[in-house]
Amino acid sequence: MTASATARRTVRVELADRSYDILIGPGLIAAAGREIASRLKGRKIAVITDENVAPIYLDNFLAALKVEGIDAVSLVLPAGEKTKSFEHLISVCDSVLAARIERNDAVVALGGGVIGDLTGFAAGIARRGSRFIQVPTSLLAQVDSSVGGKTGINSPHGKNLIGVFHQPDLVLADTDVLDTLSPREFRAGYAEVAKYGLIDKPDFFAWLEQNWQAVFAGGDARIEAIATSCQAKADVVAADERENGQRALLNLGHTFGHALEAATQYDSARLVHGEGVSIGMVLAHQFSTRMNLCSPDDGKRVEKHLREVGLPTSMDEIPGGLPPAEVLMDAIAQDKKVKGGKLTFILTRGVGQSFVADDVPQSEVVAFLKEKLPK
Amino acid sequence: MTASATARRTVRVELADRSYDILIGPGLIAAAGREIASRLKGRKIAVITDENVAPIYLDNFLAALKVEGIDAVSLVLPAGEKTKSFEHLISVCDSVLAARIERNDAVVALGGGVIGDLTGFAAGIARRGSRFIQVPTSLLAQVDSSVGGKTGINSPHGKNLIGVFHQPDLVLADTDVLDTLSPREFRAGYAEVAKYGLIDKPDFFAWLEQNWQAVFAGGDARIEAIATSCQAKADVVAADERENGQRALLNLGHTFGHALEAATQYDSARLVHGEGVSIGMVLAHQFSTRMNLCSPDDGKRVEKHLREVGLPTSMDEIPGGLPPAEVLMDAIAQDKKVKGGKLTFILTRGVGQSFVADDVPQSEVVAFLKEKLPK
Structure with a gap:
């Protein structure tokens, strides 16, 4: 063998x-x-x-x-x-x-x-x-x-x-x-690997903090990280194939991320999907802190790890400028995760403690984006 | 009320x-x-x-x-x-x-x-x-x-x-x-009504032979015919939603019918769907007779009723000419009802006795079409 x-x-x-x-x-x-x-x-x-x-x-x-x-x-x-x-x-x-x-x-x-x-x-x-x-x-x-x-x-x-x-x-x-992937492409994929830890696997996130260099290098740690990620996704999909409930957790970081991708016209020179998710996950933790759900330390920990592997973690890092908060909000509102005009968002109480919130006020999101957008 | x-x-x-x-x-x-x-x-x-x-x-x-x-x-x-x-x-x-x-x-x-x-x-x-x-x-x-x-x-x-x-x-x-439908449109829909009788409801087909004029006139007989048809289809769909088996019975007359529609470029001046199905159902009975499955009397009975209501019952009645049998065969083979190269056809042992056959030889179909095509 x-x-x-x-x-x-x-x-x-x-x-x-x-x-x-x-x-x-x-x-x-x-x-x-x-x-x-x-x-x-x-x-x-x-x-x-x-x-x-x-x-x-x-x-x-x-x-x-x-x-x-x-x-x-x-x-x-x-x-x-x-x-x-x-x-x-x-x-x-x-x-x-x-x-x-x-x-x-x-x-x-x-x-x-x-x-x-x-x-x-x-x-x-x-x-x-x-x-x-x-x-x-x-x-x-x-x-x-x-x-x-x-x-x-x-x-x-x-x-x-x-x-x-x-x-x-x-x-x-x-x-x-x-x-054969470029380092940038590999990092972009890694954002989704980290996501599974942030959703509900704090031990996996801690393991990634310790072992990310081995995951990037290849070999058994990489296969382990991929298998753990696939298993995490398979479990969520098996429980809720058509996203009537908990499958939405997989969108952690994606509501902000998709809006940023739309705002940069899906131009991969400026932003690829995984980079949008990386920034989006940091924003989701910071927004959860603003909503008094999550300690600021958790947001800092997430930001530190993603920055360490080389991923962007704030909107300032996107080249070419971004539209105002209201335009980003409009892109968010056209996303699939809207029911009866109310915003559904994945929020978190800390690393590995994400949950689906279906009553997030649009005004809070706009105010938060105004604060975070590059001046 | x-x-x-x-x-x-x-x-x-x-x-x-x-x-x-x-x-x-x-x-x-x-x-x-x-x-x-x-x-x-x-x-x-x-x-x-x-x-x-x-x-x-x-x-x-x-x-x-x-x-x-x-x-x-x-x-x-x-x-x-x-x-x-x-x-x-x-x-x-x-x-x-x-x-x-x-x-x-x-x-x-x-x-x-x-x-x-x-x-x-x-x-x-x-x-x-x-x-x-x-x-x-x-x-x-x-x-x-x-x-x-x-x-x-x-x-x-x-x-x-x-x-x-x-x-x-x-x-x-x-x-x-x-x-508000034209008589031609109403008749075309009636072909599908008659189909439910021909699939597995011989009593319904006999009722239509007696009551078709009332169905065409409107009122309770028409509502009865529509409700019986919907119930027949609902029963088949409930048993086999994704057509893994018996739902294919609903295609009685449709394999020939679709080929005729393709051969007339879906030109409704020449042939509409229900007319293709009407001719197709007659052909399905005649082909079943050729395969020694069905008495020629059943084919004649079906043809008589459909002709009586004003539907076309043979390929001769399609204006503008038809391509040769081989071309029709090619259209049939591209239809959905093909598995591993073998032809799936809805055949019948008589009025109300249709069944799914999945081993119909292509050569028999071509020979049959050559016989039936206008000279």
Whole structure:
């Protein structure tokens, strides 16, 4: 047995007849054909990927399918958040239908969160639901977007406003691919790893404070951090698949974060999703302090750790300026987490003590943003 | 109590937490505000309709909402099958999001099958699933497409190939609206009514043979026929929501029918859906006879009744010519009812004795079509 095989971990997402495995470890792209063939009835696959990922992994992935007798077509899309559009959804659907992918065949997302969200949506609507496999190639996608079945595209009215819940049939998280990420991309994904600690796992957050350098370096600590993150998300999703309640906890830091992404026109040169979440998590702790829920020390501790790993922790660090508080508030109000005009927010009583609040006054949020925005 | 109130019927679709009522009877558009307000938590609605329906019903419908304090925006789309496209899906999504329809508000389809399928799809993907109300204004939509949660648009690769399962929260089938349908439209809807008899209700088919003139005339026989049809569909959907098995029976006549619609470019001047189904049901009986399953007398009986009500019953009656059998076969093979290359067909052992066959040889279908196509 090789070191690779011993290091592999499996996390099961329990969703009755839609349960599935997340395999985590090195060498999974090379092993993809075998893992897929043993689970899939059909023998046809459409692989959707992007211009950054294709040159590095597409040929290897297709070769791994071929040795198991699986026919594949592939479609390479532009990289970046703007690809989560109706325009590209239409071209993915067209590829899938042109390839005559049937109900027992599958659509594969080989890429990061953008490719996963877009491809999952296309798989969810092609023939009213086709089989779907995630092969996430970013840390962010491995620990967050590839797990849990949320798919979608962006609208001029806001991010992820159009989509479906469509669970994958399998997730292959090959940890070798993380070695090719830029440090900035890896850090952005790490923000979501830290999030699971901040939601309800204070011990995991403390472990990250001690071991983050090993997680960044790779090896067993990294696999451990990814598996813990996937398990945390799987538990939340199993309890509340369609976000009627506690699943909203996964949005810790995201309400502010999405507003900042919208305010920077989803321009990754200025801000990527994980960076928005990092700033958003710090803001969520500070806002909770303002609401007399959370000690200021907890906010400082969160800020210190995220800054230590190299993530931005305040709105001042976003290049190019931000709109006034009222405009950010408008972006927040158009986000999904609004019911009957009242604001739903993830607040916290301290590290690992987050909760869903559904009666946050808009005026408090605006006043808080005015205080925190760069002067 | 008025005659209207006594005549009203309710059919319940039993789908656990997605169960809903179908109300059938006169005056339901005028009563829409009350029926919706008593079931909906939110107070905002987006109404999607088309250029044919809007001048007759939109103002009345909006007025009925207004008296109950429900705010509504409306969008009027071109009428016809070509509206089931990505282009119009995008504009419906945009209207719904621009109106800030939230999870407790609703999207309403006021129209026939095209508007219902398109609007239901948009409701199913806006905010990953919004509440949805069907107000079907054609007989076809009342007895078929508004019930059961299949939504979708057409693709260059085939009809309804892109969509989701998204159940409505309420269906209001106002039988008064049927008086404004053209005889041709009414007959096309009647093909689906007859289908429920042919699937597994021989007594209902015999009742229709006796009472079809009363059904066409309106009044209690018409309401009875619609309620029986909705109940038949509700029973099938409750047993197999996502068409893993017996729901496919609802496709009796549709495999041939869809191929004929594709072959006539969905041009309603040449063929509308119900007419394709009528010809398709006759062909399904004749093909079953060829396969030694069904007495030729049953096919003749079906043909006689459908011809009597004024529906087309053979491919000769489609104006403008048809492509060769191989091209029709290709359209059939791209239809959804294909698994691992084998053809799934609804065949029959006689009136009211349909069944799902999943091993129909393609060569037999081609030979049959060659025989039946106009020379």
